[in-house]
Amino acid sequence: MIFKKTDLEDAYIIELERLGDSRGFFARAFCENEFANHGIDFSIVQANTSYSAKKHTLRGMHYQDKPYQEAKLIKCTKGAIFDVIIDMRMDSPTFKQWEGIELSEQNRKMLYVPEGFAHGFMTLEDETEVYYPVTQSYTPGAEKGIRWDDPAFNIQWPAPAEIVSEKDESWPFYENTVDKELRHQL
Ligand SMILES: Cc1cn([C@H]2C[C@H](O)[C@@H](COP(=O)(O)OP(=O)(O)O[C@H]3O[C@@H](C)C(=O)[C@@H](O)[C@H]3O)O2)c(=O)[nH]c1=O
Numbered sequence: 226m227i228f229k230k231t232d233l234e235d236a237y238i239i240e241l242e243r244l245g246d247s248r249g250f251f252a253r254a255f256c257e258n259e260f261a262n263h264g265i266d267f268s269i270v271q272a273n274t275s276y277s278a279k280k281h282t283l284r285g286m287h288y289q290d291k292p293y294q295e296a297k298l299i300k301c302t303k304g305a306i307f308d309v310i311i312d313m314r315m316d317s318p319t320f321k322q323w324e325g326i327e328l329s330e331q332n333r334k335m336l337y338v339p340e341g342f343a344h345g346f347m348t349l350e351d352e353t354e355v356y357y358p359v360t361q362s363y364t365p366g367a368e369k370g371i372r373w374d375d376p377a378f379n380i381q382w383p384a385p386a387e388i389v390s391e392k393d394e395s396w397p398f399y400e401n402t403v404d405k406e407l408r409h410q411l
Pocket of ligand 1: 273275284285287288344345346362363390392
């Protein structure tokens with residue numbers, strides 16, 4: 226696995242290290258030891274698949290509150306997404322910064338999302354599937370979100386969002402509530 230630092234502290238783009246032969250190639254999609262070599266303890270407790278029928282469906286921006294924070298390893302197995310993370314850790318040098326990367330069936334890249342980051346994506350093709358192991362069980366009471374179009378972050382999505390869930394439409398704007406909640410947790 227090839228780990229490449231992103232501009233955000235502790236987040237990585239991971240590319241496959243292909244061992245090719247006449248059949249095709251073999252590559253690790255996860256390796257506990259290689260993660261440990263990068264200082265990451267990634268203990269999978271759940272793995273999710275999401276399917277979106279339509280291009281420009283947007284899911285996000287999601288995270289779980291302390292003590293249920295989760296790390297995620299995002300891989301697009303069919304179609305393509307613009308995957309976005311925001312560093313929500315108040316003590317991080319990249320606090321409140323966002324980064325986006327295209328993950329696709331073709332490029333086979335993965336994004337390692339550390340605990341304390343909000344995560345979301347926009348599909349770039351119809352019939353897109355995303356597969357992602359996570360390090361925490363789903364905890365509905367700890368589910369949090371911020372709006373994908375929040376001016377506090379100004380995420381540059383590649384297209385207007387066409388399909389968004391009611392839940393994602395109803396997340397608060399950061400400056401109104403999230404900032405106060407996060408400060409309260411410190
Ligand atoms: C996330 C999740 C949802 N659900 C249920 C709740 C609901 O009935 C249905 C759909 O949930 P949501 O609308 O929250 O699904 P979705 O908007 O796809 O949520 C996901 O978005 C991406 C961006 C992430 O980063 C994930 O961690 C997760 O938050 O599935 C579970 O049972 N387990 C889970 O782990």
